[in-house]
Amino acid sequence: MRTMTKVSSRPILLLFLFILVVAGVLVGVGVPLVSSEGMIIRTHLIEGDLPLGPEDGDWAKVSPMTVPLSGQIITRPVWPEPSARALTVRSLHNGTEMAFLLEWQDNTKNDRLTPGTFRDGVAIGLPLGDAPSFFCMGQLDHYINIWHWKADWQSDIDRRAAKASEKAREGVRTFEVIPRRVSSVEDLIGGGFSTLTTKDKQGRVQGHAVWKDGVWHVVMRRPLASEEQENEAKLIPGRVQTVSFAVWNGENKERNGQKSVTPWFQLVIDPIAKL
Numbered sequence: 001m002r003t004m005t006k007v008s009s010r011p012i013l014l015l016f017l018f019i020l021v022v023a024g025v026l027v028g029v030g031v032p033l034v035s036s037e038g039m040i041i042r043t044h045l046i047e048g049d050l051p052l053g054p055e056d057g058d059w060a061k062v063s064p065m066t067v068p069l070s071g072q073i074i075t076r077p078v079w080p081e082p083s084a085r086a087l088t089v090r091s092l093h094n095g096t097e098m099a100f101l102l103e104w105q106d107n108t109k110n111d112r113l114t115p116g117t118f119r120d121g122v123a124i125g126l127p128l129g130d131a132p133s134f135f136c137m138g139q140l141d142h143y144i145n146i147w148h149w150k151a152d153w154q155s156d157i158d159r160r161a162a163k164a165s166e167k168a169r170e171g172v173r174t175f176e177v178i179p180r181r182v183s184s185v186e187d188l189i190g191g192g193f194s195t196l197t198t199k200d201k202q203g204r205v206q207g208h209a210v211w212k213d214g215v216w217h218v219v220m221r222r223p224l225a226s227e228e229q230e231n232e233a234k235l236i237p238g239r240v241q242t243v244s245f246a247v248w249n250g251e252n253k254e255r256n257g258q259k260s261v262t263p264w265f266q267l268v269i270d271p272i273a274k275l
Contacts, residue, residue: 039265040266040267040268041065041089041267042091042268042270043091043092043267043269043270045237045270045273046058046093046094049094050094050097050221051099052208052219053208053219054208054210054219055217058092059090062090062092064088064089064103066086066088066089067262068085069086069087070260070261071260072246072257072258072259072260077257082247083254084247084249085105085260087104087247087260088103088104089101089102089245093224093235093237095237095272096225097221098222098223098235098269099219099220099221101217101218101219102122102217102219102220102245103215103216103218104215104247105215106120106211106215106216106251108250108251109211110151110250111154111155113152118253118254119150119152119248119250119255120216120250120251121148121149121150121151121247121248122149122245123146123246124146124220124243124245125146125190125243125245125246126144126145126146126147126233126235126267127142127145127241128143128144128145128230128231128232128233129143143189144189145187145188145232146187146188147187147188147220148186149184149207149209149218151211151250153181153183153186153207156180156184157183157184159178160180182202183203183205183207184207184208184209185205185206185220187201189231201227204227204232205222222235224236236269237270237272238269238270238271238272239269240267241266241267241269242264242265242266242267243264243265243266243267244261244263246260246262247259247260248260
């Protein structure tokens, strides 16, 4: 006669409680819980013009995805304790252009770069070609295209526009020297640590940002069609590729490799319906 063995439910209950406690601690320190099903970022197809700024109502029509950020600990100087722990991502395209809206908590606005101070920033990394590459800065023969939005560049553009408007309205001449920027986003190529190169042609990637109530809201956009086959990421509707992100907090003295980063995520660009 077979004897039934009674299995205690206590270990299972303790394991379940442990998982709940760990999850609560992660959420409490600002680390979002991401399921395997949520690792895809979708670029939604819309009709008409893409939103120019982060406050455009079209962004509210897109469900945001929150991705976790962690410290850069691959190369020295490592940065194990970054201040930014999560980044909210939305993406749109209209068949001609593509745009990202990136939002993250930052209680201080650092939009001036002076000796001893550092700027806020955010970057998008897109691989060049189909072969995988290192998500931080790429690697030799496996380069990535990096779009680096810089808060001080945005400040230069906004201040110059404000001065031009003031001059047109009141005829006031000012002598403040403000750098001329074609964009608040620097278009770069990365082939590994310490190999970052600024592309000769700038302005293809445009940026616009607003800092409000301790949150940065940054829009970056670029035409879908590539002008440079070897030095510009391909953005093809219907294609699945990869994308990564990085965030810098100037108040926390973050710069260069001292930053918050994400691994690669899948980027799915909605196909264009055929008539």
